[in-house]
Amino acid sequence: MAVSEFHGSQHVIVHEDDSTDHPYDTTGAGGTESAPHIVVILAVGHSESTSRELKQALRRHPQSQPLMLALKRDDDDAARLIRSGARGYVAISEPPRAFMTAITAIASGTLFVPLSLQESFAVRYLCPGNDQPESQLTSRELSVLRLLAEGLCNKEVAARLFISVKTVDTHRMNLMRKLGLRTNVDIVRFAIRRELIEL
Known part of the structure; x- marks a missing residue:
């Protein structure tokens, strides 16, 4: 260690x-x-x-x-x-x-x-009033959500997480489905509202 x-x-x-x-x-x-x-x-x-x-x-x-x-x-x-x-x-x-x-x-x-x-x-x-919908995401999906919300594209997210662009897209689709989001703008709004990123 x-x-x-x-x-x-x-x-x-x-x-x-x-x-x-x-x-x-x-x-x-x-x-x-x-x-x-x-x-x-x-x-x-x-x-x-x-x-x-x-x-x-x-x-x-x-x-x-x-x-x-x-x-x-x-x-x-x-x-x-x-x-x-x-x-x-x-x-x-x-x-x-x-x-x-x-x-x-x-x-x-x-x-x-x-x-x-x-x-x-x-x-x-x-x-x-205390529901935390992000708790249903896997750790990888949460990482992808944060990076997308910070404005990174799929290719940049893939480079940061050392995974393929296809894997990023799969995580993106899964997290959007779980959270009921439709667009990248929805991802940003959700992350800000849930204080998952800092402005």
Whole structure:
């Protein structure tokens, strides 16, 4: 693992193996996507500041799959960070197995929150005013949505995510279908409304 820091948060890059491939390459030899690049972020600053840093990090490395490790559980912070692009949230008060379960879940493309948070989040999702439609997207679809909303074309998105243009188009069609969007303008409006990108 490699450790580095940015502003008030520390992040640990988790590699699946010790290969010499590019650390941000998400394609295998056959052109298919390999295991995601998981980044464990220790949130030690203000939650809004951490959320901004997370969004900035995702713009620089949109293929990363962030797991937030919180010093203290906060349901509102968890919701904010996941909305900002985190693929998981674990407080250090959780049992050690929760951390490893989170890594495994995110590696398989699943959004992870521990059982202690699921009831709280279920209430959020069931309340009409708190619905988060982007939660139904896969991590890759969410990355594609963000980049398209920032004005990148399919070819540019493909280059940033190290996938083919055809794969980008497939993700684009799937996310638009799931969210009920019809045009790129709809994608931009949705991303702004849901605070998935910064203006």
